[in-house]
Amino acid sequence: MSSSEYQPILVAGSSQNNTSNLSNSEINKILLIEDNAADARMVELLLVESGMKHCELVVKKSLNAGLISLEEQDDYAAILLDLSLPDSFGFDTLNTVLQQFPNNNVIVLTGQQDRQLGLKALKMGAQDFLIKGNYDANVFLKTIRFSIERKKYLKKIEEAQTRYQNIFTNSKDAIYVCNSEGKLVDFNKSTSVITGYDNSELFGIPIEALFENRNFWDTFQERVFQSKFVVEEEVNIVCKDESIRNCIISAGQLVYGNFVGINGFIRDITERKQAEKLRQDRKIADQTSKLKEQFIASVSHEMRTPMNAILGMSNLVLKTDLDDEQYNYIKNVKNSSEILLGIVNDILEVSSIQAGKVKFTYANFDFHSLMANMINVMQYKVDEKELNLELKIDPSIPRYLEGDQLRLNQILYNLVGNAIKFTDEGEVCITVKLLNESHGSWHVQFEVTDTGIGIPDDKIGVIFETFTRIRSKDRIFEGTGLGLSIAKNLVEYQGGKIWVESEHNVGSTFSFDLIFEEGYEPKLDAPKEDDFDPETTFNLLLCEDHMINRIVATKTLLKQFPNINLVVAENGKLGVEKLKEGDFDIILMDIQMPVMDGYEATQYIRSEMEPEKAQLPILAMTAHANIAEDDKFKEYGMDDYVLKPFKPEQLFSKIGHYVTLKRNKKHRTSS
Numbered sequence: 001m002s003s004s005e006y007q008p009i010l011v012a013g014s015s016q017n018n019t020s021n022l023s024n025s026e027i028n029k030i031l032l033i034e035d036n037a038a039d040a041r042m043v044e045l046l047l048v049e050s051g052m053k054h055c056e057l058v059v060k061k062s063l064n065a066g067l068i069s070l071e072e073q074d075d076y077a078a079i080l081l082d083l084s085l086p087d088s089f090g091f092d093t094l095n096t097v098l099q100q101f102p103n104n105n106v107i108v109l110t111g112q113q114d115r116q117l118g119l120k121a122l123k124m125g126a127q128d129f130l131i132k133g134n135y136d137a138n139v140f141l142k143t144i145r146f147s148i149e150r151k152k153y154l155k156k157i158e159e160a161q162t163r164y165q166n167i168f169t170n171s172k173d174a175i176y177v178c179n180s181e182g183k184l185v186d187f188n189k190s191t192s193v194i195t196g197y198d199n200s201e202l203f204g205i206p207i208e209a210l211f212e213n214r215n216f217w218d219t220f221q222e223r224v225f226q227s228k229f230v231v232e233e234e235v236n237i238v239c240k241d242e243s244i245r246n247c248i249i250s251a252g253q254l255v256y257g258n259f260v261g262i263n264g265f266i267r268d269i270t271e272r273k274q275a276e277k278l279r280q281d282r283k284i285a286d287q288t289s290k291l292k293e294q295f296i297a298s299v300s301h302e303m304r305t306p307m308n309a310i311l312g313m314s315n316l317v318l319k320t321d322l323d324d325e326q327y328n329y330i331k332n333v334k335n336s337s338e339i340l341l342g343i344v345n346d347i348l349e350v351s352s353i354q355a356g357k358v359k360f361t362y363a364n365f366d367f368h369s370l371m372a373n374m375i376n377v378m379q380y381k382v383d384e385k386e387l388n389l390e391l392k393i394d395p396s397i398p399r400y401l402e403g404d405q406l407r408l409n410q411i412l413y414n415l416v417g418n419a420i421k422f423t424d425e426g427e428v429c430i431t432v433k434l435l436n437e438s439h440g441s442w443h444v445q446f447e448v449t450d451t452g453i454g455i456p457d458d459k460i461g462v463i464f465e466t467f468t469r470i471r472s473k474d475r476i477f478e479g480t481g482l483g484l485s486i487a488k489n490l491v492e493y494q495g496g497k498i499w500v501e502s503e504h505n506v507g508s509t510f511s512f513d514l515i516f517e518e519g520y521e522p523k524l525d526a527p528k529e530d531d532f533d534p535e536t537t538f539n540l541l542l543c544e545d546h547m548i549n550r551i552v553a554t555k556t557l558l559k560q561f562p563n564i565n566l567v568v569a570e571n572g573k574l575g576v577e578k579l580k581e582g583d584f585d586i587i588l589m590d591i592q593m594p595v596m597d598g599y600e601a602t603q604y605i606r607s608e609m610e611p612e613k614a615q616l617p618i619l620a621m622t623a624h625a626n627i628a629e630d631d632k633f634k635e636y637g638m639d640d641y642v643l644k645p646f647k648p649e650q651l652f653s654k655i656g657h658y659v660t661l662k663r664n665k666k667h668r669t670s671s
């Protein structure tokens with residue numbers, strides 16, 4: 001016997017060369033456990049004779065040596081096993097191999113003519129048997145081939161099993177198996193992650209114990225058994241720490257062998273549900289705030305229209321011959337309606353700030369005139385109360401700045417108005433300081449100081465909040481408690497800060513800071529609307545459906561422009577007809593009108609009429625502040641707007657501006 005019998009031998013149709021390229025998995029390894037060298041040699045020869053490709057035969061002389069080799073590499077395509085070995089005898093040998101390596105093909109080598117033994121081995125789990133000394137190359141080849149195929153198949157099953165095991169173990173969902181009594185008999189890691197119980201606590205417990213509703217499982221299980229499968233039902237799980245998780249559960253009937261039970265998964269959707277709820281809440285909040293906004297806009301519109309009439313009529317009456325008593329009554333009517341209008345405007349402003357809809361328009365403006373104007377406007381209130389009003393501006397601040405002058409005015413009017421309102425003796429002082437200048441950016445601080453009633457320490461923290469008013473026994477204050485909140489928002493939206501220092505019964509100082517860009521001195525070659533001569537003869541078309549507003553507008557215009565030719569139309573359609581019949585210099589267009597509204601009429605004029613008329617200046621008249629703010633009138637082809645109730649001066653100046661512009665244009669085109 002040569003020692004090569006006990007070495008791995010490459011056999012059958014394969015030279016060293018053409019197998020060296022093959023990977024291990026492509027070579028079929030066969031283990032022969034045989035102590036008889038002659039028998040071993042016989043198998044070797046048979047293998048060569050059978051013409052099997054890529055086979056490697058490993059020969060071991062004892063069971064123990066065979067087991068060790070199997071231990072080292074458990075991928076033999078077949079084990080050829082002699083039952084009588086030096087260290088084991090008979091079926092014990094087979095048993096030992098099968099028990100330790102169940103996923104292997106064991107082909108038992110039996111003694112000559114001993115079929116009975118072979119058949120018994122099959123019953124015990126051997127894959128096949130071969131009778132020694134009676135080897136037939138064909139039978140041998142078939143048996144080995146079968147083993148190889150079977151081994152490949154087993155290997156696939158094993159891989160699939162590993163894959164599914166991985167899915168089971170690593171799934172984020174809890175995967176569970178219950179027996180017919182509803183007891184947990186198998187489950188993965190996520191089951192304990194979700195519930196907070198460890199494996200030993202979970203094993204064998206009735207699954208119903210996990211659900212918030214203890215009756216859930218009974219009916220659920222019944223339905224699973226009836227319809228084989230129940231998909232995605234919501235259920236709450238009570239965790240070990242007594243917290244509740246929102247889950248969905250799916251289940252199917254599981255039957256194999258004698259086992260009848262249920263398996264399925266439980267998915268934790270607590271976070272998803274919370275996110276959904278948040279989304280839902282936000283949607284409702286959005287809808288509510290939209291409704292609120294619409295409500296406020298339409299209520300304030302409804303209020304502005306009659307106030308237009310009251311204010312307009314009062315202005316007209318004030319210009320007639322009145323005795324002192326009558327004059328004072330009407331003056332009071334006018335003042336009160338102005339206050340009411342201020343409140344409506346404040347409410348509108350707050351609602352648009354809260355809706356994040358404030359817009360800022362940064363433009364060049366004359367800072368010194370703005371401050372001087374404010375002092376002028378406030379002067380009469382100060383005089384009324386016999387207070388002193390002082391303005392100090394740091395001389396290094398340039399006269400022309402770039403910023404939002406309307407908003408600056410609004411902030412200052414609020415603070416200075418309050419200072420005067422809450423001061424009975426002494427003075428109100430406005431100081432403008434330069435904090436810093438760099439690269440044309442001017443950082444400016446405004447201070448409004450008064451010697452008034454001051455603010456108690458415990459209230460100072462809340463006065464910038466909406467609707468805050470400090471009660472005081474001996475004073476009745478007009479106001480809504482919105483002014484400071486608006487001022488604060490307007491400052492902060494522009495990147496500034498606002499704050500107050502105050503001493504009760506001594507006085508207060510409200511301060512804020514803003515940054516302005518450096519402005520420029522405007523060139524004065526454009527025609528100034530102030531230059532517009534009220535005696536000018538011009539033609540105006542007024543489209544307005546509201547009777548009182550029509551009267552107010554007509555009377556107001558006739559008073560200011562004695563030579564005006566005024567044509568009135570009660571809706572957009574009539575307006576268009578009047579325009580077809582005559583020549584006009586300007587159109588005042590109400591927006592909400594029956595038959596044809598202001599937008600439709602404007603669109604018609606702009607697109608359907610001859611060029612001369614299509615290009616006429618059109619001023620929208622609206623009580624909706626946001627139409628003006630959002631520049632909506634521009635989208636509809638209007639040139640500008642006047643807000644109702646209109647301030648006569650503003651109306652006159654806009655009319656003057658556009659009539660002059662139109663006349664100049666005409667001169668240019670005709671010359």
Ligand code: ADP
Nearest residue numbers: 418419422454463469470479480481482483484
């Ligand atoms: P209102 O329109 O009611 O004046 P504000 O928001 O402007 O609302 O002010 C809120 C409250 O803060 C006032 O009602 C008043 O109690 C207090 N307050 C504001 N400015 C002063 C001030 N200069 N001196 C004393 N109290 C003031």
